[in-house]
Amino acid sequence: MGAGERFYLTTAIFYPSPKPALHSMFEAIGADMIARYQRLAGRDVRFLTGVDEHSANVERDAREQGIDPRQLIDPWATTWRETFERFEISADRFIRTTDDDHAVAAAEMVRRAQANGDVYQGTYSGWFCTGCNEFKTDQQLVDGRCPDHPRLDPQWLEESNYFFRLSAYQERLERLYVENPSFCEPPHFRNEVLGWLREGLRDFSISRSGATWGIPFPGDPDHRIYVWFDALTNYLTGAGFPGDQASLDRWWPADLHVIGKNITRFHCLYWPAMLMSAGLPLPRQVFAHGFMLDRGAKMSKTQGNVRDPDETAAVFGVEGVRYVVLREVPFDRDADVSTDGLVRRYNADLANDLGNLVNRTVSMSNRYLEGRVPPVATATADADLGIRDTAARIVERYHAAMADRHLDEALAAMMELAGAANGYAEGQAPWALNKAGETERLGQVLAVMAEACRLLGHLLAPVAPASARRIHEQLGVPVPYDERGAGSPGFDVLLAWGAGPENWQTGAAAPIFPRIELEPAS
Numbered sequence: 001m002g003a004g005e006r007f008y009l010t011t012a013i014f015y016p017s018p019k020p021a022l023h024s025m026f027e028a029i030g031a032d033m034i035a036r037y038q039r040l041a042g043r044d045v046r047f048l049t050g051v052d053e054h055s056a057n058v059e060r061d062a063r064e065q066g067i068d069p070r071q072l073i074d075p076w077a078t079t080w081r082e083t084f085e086r087f088e089i090s091a092d093r094f095i096r097t098t099d100d101d102h103a104v105a106a107a108e109m110v111r112r113a114q115a116n117g118d119v120y121q122g123t124y125s126g127w128f129c130t131g132c133n134e135f136k137t138d139q140q141l142v143d144g145r146c147p148d149h150p151r152l153d154p155q156w157l158e159e160s161n162y163f164f165r166l167s168a169y170q171e172r173l174e175r176l177y178v179e180n181p182s183f184c185e186p187p188h189f190r191n192e193v194l195g196w197l198r199e200g201l202r203d204f205s206i207s208r209s210g211a212t213w214g215i216p217f218p219g220d221p222d223h224r225i226y227v228w229f230d231a232l233t234n235y236l237t238g239a240g241f242p243g244d245q246a247s248l249d250r251w252w253p254a255d256l257h258v259i260g261k262n263i264t265r266f267h268c269l270y271w272p273a274m275l276m277s278a279g280l281p282l283p284r285q286v287f288a289h290g291f292m293l294d295r296g297a298k299m300s301k302t303q304g305n306v307r308d309p310d311e312t313a314a315v316f317g318v319e320g321v322r323y324v325v326l327r328e329v330p331f332d333r334d335a336d337v338s339t340d341g342l343v344r345r346y347n348a349d350l351a352n353d354l355g356n357l358v359n360r361t362v363s364m365s366n367r368y369l370e371g372r373v374p375p376v377a378t379a380t381a382d383a384d385l386g387i388r389d390t391a392a393r394i395v396e397r398y399h400a401a402m403a404d405r406h407l408d409e410a411l412a413a414m415m416e417l418a419g420a421a422n423g424y425a426e427g428q429a430p431w432a433l434n435k436a437g438e439t440e441r442l443g444q445v446l447a448v449m450a451e452a453c454r455l456l457g458h459l460l461a462p463v464a465p466a467s468a469r470r471i472h473e474q475l476g477v478p479v480p481y482d483e484r485g486a487g488s489p490g491f492d493v494l495l496a497w498g499a500g501p502e503n504w505q506t507g508a509a510a511p512i513f514p515r516i517e518l519e520p521a522s
């Protein structure tokens with residue numbers, strides 16, 4: 001499937017802080033699983049992530065410390081990029097909105113909107129939340145405060161600014177959602193967007209005056225480009241806009257923007273209107289994910305319930321972290337995580353079901369067969385074909401879940417195959433076959449188990465690539481793609497039953513997911 005096609009996906013760009021917290025990494029980890037899945041499917045993938053650096057808060061913090069904003073932000077951006085690399089985020093580019101080519105792209109987007117008659121100067125007044133970086137309507141405020149930032153005082157601001165004529169795109173956006181509802185997924189977040197669309201669109205401010213931190217506004221040196229024409233344009237910068245036409249032809253429109261559910265308004269209403277104004281094609285889909293919660297509450301520094309990704313990885317390993325957060329938090333909605341819940345999930349799925357299956361398969365093959373696994377085609381008992389058919393059904397569910405971005409369901413399906421293969425092992429009892437001297441049947445049973453493990457390695461690779469590689473090494477199976485999943489012949493080839501090597505020889509067994517023995521703290 002999909003060989004030779006391209007797939008361009010992005011995360012949102014993140015507001016900078018000294019170091020990412022685990023709940024911020026969640027989006028990048030989920031998008032990375034999708035990127036790796038698409039590479040394994042045989043597609044040529046471009047994956048963009050990065051940081052949004054031109055916030056008023058950065059300018060203010062730098063001024064308070066008496067330094068240039070760049071001096072404040074450079075070490076933060078480095079830490080974010082290095083943390084992403086440690087967590088195997090296989091991005092092709094880590095974009096910073098202070099990058100030179102991005103300033104060119106953002107200015108060009110403003111110029112195109114100006115040329116199209118969509119920019120005018122006006123005065124805006126209203127309540128402004130410095131946490132969200134946006135004006136709030138009276139209906140959005142709760143007891144006069146931003147519900148997302150109840151500790152910040154909203155500020156009454158009057159500004160003479162440039163505005164983008166979003167209201168002129170009302171009908172075209174309505175038509176977009178009639179013709180292509182899946183532009184915004186999942187449906188429960190799309191319904192919010194449609195509600196805002198029904199209320200009627202308001203023009204939005206695209207410049208700030210008096211600031212020195214930010215991209216200069218075309219045609220007015222007293223203004224800087226403000227938030228959305230800067231931030232959203234990063235997706236175009238990453239595709240080569242405006243200067244590199246060959247790259248743009250290759251990568252634009254994006255196939256998928258992965259974002260948090262709190263910024264659907266901007267990605268699902270502002271962004272398509274900006275692209276229409278610029279005469280550019282729209283991305284194929286915006287997918288909004290939910291949040292990782294702590295006992296029902298949002299994770300934030302002010303709440304004091306932030307998880308450090310490296311401290312979490314010290315317990316679970318990087319790939320253990322990647323697996324448990326994507327398995328425990330359905331990508332399309334909010335869910336609680338707790339340390340003991342994550343430990344239970346890790347031990348049940350990775351240490352017991354999957355780890356144990358691989359370990360017993362490789363160990364028994366080495367002990368009983370001198371590592372020589374016969375062709376699985378010789379295994380034709382009902383139970384053998386039952387596992388083959390179960391695997392086929394599970395692979396289908398895995399792909400369907402990935403198509404819907406239901407990453408947790410894909411992982412659950414994968415673990416069902418591990419469970420079925422362990423059940424098969426119990427039922428066939430290769431240790432008893434060995435004792436009884438039934439060598440031929442013993443070989444068939446271990447061939448089925450090894451084949452199930454080979455498939456599981458490929459299904460695991462998008463979420464835990466290095467562990468998947470270790471599984472294949474221990475099995476003695478060549479891996480026809482690189483560490484990022486590139487170069488794959490596609491899932492149809494990888495997952496074909498019986499596609500294991502001729503003269504299959506298993507390697508040395510070693511535990512891949514050691515059990516976590518931890519007295520849970522919460």
Ligand SMILES: [Zn+2]
Pocket residue numbers: 129130131132133146147148149
């Ligand atoms: Zn806010």
